[in-house]
Amino acid sequence: MRASLLASRRFSARALRPRTPQFWACGGRWNSSSAETENKHNSSDSESSAGASSPFWTPGKALLFSAFAAGLGYSYASLQIPAKQTKPQYGSAQDFEKVVSELRTKLGEDSISTDEDELHRHGFSEWSSVNADRLPVAIAYPTTTEEVSEIAKVCHKYKMPMIPYSGGSSLEANFSAPYGGMTIDFAMMNQILDMHEADMDVVVQPSIQWMDLNEKIKDTGLFFPVDPGPSAMIGGMVGTNCSGTNAVRYGTMKDWVINLTVVLADGQIIKTRRRPRKTSAGYNLTGMFVGSEGTLGIVTEATLKLTNIPEETRVGVVAFPTIRDAASTAMQLIRKGIPVQCMELMDDVQMDVINRAGGTGRQWKVSPTLFFKFSGTKAGVADSVDLTTKLAKTNKAQSFEFARDEKEAHDLWSARKQALWAMLALCKEGSDVWSTDVAVPLSRLPDIIEISKKELFDLGIFTSILGHIGDGNFHASIMYDRQKPEERAKVEKLVHDMVDRALEMEGSCTGEHGVGLGKKSSLKKELGPGTIDVMRSVKRSLDPHWLLNPGKIFDAED
Incomplete structure (x- = not known):
């Protein structure tokens, strides 16, 4: 079953239980009234029995015993709680071979693949801006939660990293294998x-x-x-x-x-x-x-x-003279509370890509454009359309068109959803598309989009801006020649500048792509070392050997 499914597809932690703290403690229960009585009794005895032998627990002896007990407790705790973890230690190549062998015995021969093409497909992504230097050692194809558990137990036994994998469409090397290891592909768990x-x-x-x-x-x-x-x-x-x-x-x-x-x-x-x-x-x-x-x-x-599912859905397209006008409309619409289901931005370059890719049955104005999807009751949708039309006109809207029927609405929205793939289809031999995203507070959207658009244009290469502008999140797609180091360096600087600008505006380095390998340094800038250390402590408590998707989000050490 596994083999037939794998041939047809193209894309596709029990943690160490926290140890119960063990403390050195005296067995008695403190009682203030008893203590006072005893103190008075001792005081009376000492006054009436001068010259008698001193009690065993003198203050000096009590202090000495307390220090001794504290020292033992500290030593015990030092043995139980490991020092701050630094670089993770993984198993050897021979250990990883044992993992593959044991899992094939437990789950079946075709449950684990070491085919070179499979390893490359699971360790490298042409959509990602960065990729790891290594590939996974093997690919596991479980069919149940229990099989995933068996895979984890064996990998844990031999200290082999584990990398979950579902669709493989991430953009920040989220499923790469920088330390090798076992990629767990859920191709057969899709029900x-x-x-x-x-x-x-x-x-x-x-x-x-x-x-x-x-x-x-x-x-x-x-x-x-x-x-x-x-x-x-x-x-x-x-x-x-x-x-x-x-x-x-x-x-x-x-x-x-x-x-x-x-x-x-x-x-x-x-x-x-x-x-x-x-x-x-x-x-x-x-x-x-x-x-x-x-x-x-x-x-x-x-x-x-x-x-x-909403009773009524309508798709509208509004063209603007500048990208700032489009972004300002989006910000004002959200601020006024006009209900929309979707509000997407595509710049003039991306609209040209849609026209060149075809598929919508018509040619659209090559200008910065907002895509709207209105949904709800018929009366509610009509009211939202009217309010949005009026607001767009105050921001110099050049046109306001609606899909003429359900098919055109579907085709138009599909064109928006396929934007990245449409750009990839236009790539020349040897070219890559760098796709990144940031998010900012709504009031800063017009500023960052206008600045970013100008910087992208100044690169002098094929670039576009698009995104989920209704929640402050936008994307930049940049087509560049990977064979030209100087061109990649310019692109990389522009992306980093865009991220830094978003952080200066109290935004985020990523709205939805995740951190992966590509934005770890930006996450440090965004959250600071204290917050990252809290995340590390959570990671260590659940995964003390750093086996689960290591190298992503943050490293074991700075």
């Missing part, structure tokens, strides 16, 4: 496990695509609203806390995950919480794993909230 229509939630495995999920449940009148790139799968979406075009109305991945089944570094299986939408029971472990990029545990199941 809906349980549908609770009355409760409006669904339990899924990590390699189901969000588009496939919505197609399978559409007859229920419900849908899952988080919508990143078309090829994205639930596991990767959880790992990066992604969003998509619907974020302005529905929020991001963290808002739609009820609970997770997670395999910890040593193979222990946990569930982060139960199924009600509301709970105050303990720490929010679900939220901790969402966005952790597989560095804390391996997600094998997710319970997701669903919502109702």
Whole structure:
């Protein structure tokens, strides 16, 4: 079964239990009244029995014993609590061979692949701005949570890194293998496990695509609203806390995950919480794993909230003379509380890409453009369209067009969703596309987009700006020649300057792509060493040997 599925596909932690603290303690219970009585008694005795032998527990002896006990306690604690971890120590090549052999025995020969093409596909991404120098040692293809647990137990035994992999469409080398190790591909875990229509939630495995999920449940009148790139799968979406075009109305991945089944570094299986939408029971472990990029545990199941498919949906396209006019319209619309489902920005270059790629059945104005999707009741949609039209006109809107029918609306929105792939299709031989994103407070959007657009234009190469402008998140795509080191250096500087500018505006180095390998230094600037150290402490408590997706988000040492 595994072999046939692998041939057809192209893309696709139990932690060490915290030790109970053990303390040196005297067995008695302190009682203030008894102590006072005893002190008075001793005082009376000493006064009436001068010259009698002194009691054994003199103040000096008590102090000496306290110091001795404290020293023993400190020594014991030093043995139990390791010093600050530095560079992780992994198993040898021979150890990794033992992992492969043991897992093939436990799970079957075709459960583990060491094929060179498979290793390259799982360790390198042409979409990512950076890639690791190494490839994984082997690829595991589990079919159940229990098999993932077995994989983790064996890898933990021989200190072999583990890298979760679902869709492979990440942009910051999130699934790369800088220390080698075992990539765990969930290609065979792509099913809906349980549908609770009355409760409006669904339990899924990590390699189901969000588009496939919505197609399978559409007859229920419900849908899952988080919508990143078309090829994205639930596991990767959880790992990066992604969003998509619907974020302005529905929020991001963290808002739609009820609970997770997670395999910890040593193979222990946990569930982060139960199924009600509301709970105050303990720490929010679900939220901790969402966005952790597989560095804390391996997600094998997710319970997701669903919502109702809107009664009415309309797609509108508004062209503006400048990108600042478009960004200002977006900011003002959100500030006024006009309800929209989606609000996307595409600059003039990206509109030209849509026209050249075809597929929408018409030619669009090559100007900075906002894409709107209005949804809700018919009356509500009509009201939102009217208010948006009036607001756009005050910001010099050149045109306001609506898709003429459902097919055109679908084709138009598909063109927006396929923007990155459309640019990749236009790449010349030897060229790459560097795609990055930042997020800023809404009031700073017009400023950063205008400055970034000018700097991109000054590069003198093919660049574009697009993104989920309704929540302050935008993307830059830059096509450059990887054979020209000086050109890459310019691109790299521009991207770093854009990130630094976002941080100066109290923004973030990444709105939805995650940190991965590519933005670790930017994360330090954004959060500071204290916050990073807190994250490290959480990582060490769950994964003390640094086996889970090592090298991502932050390193074991600065």
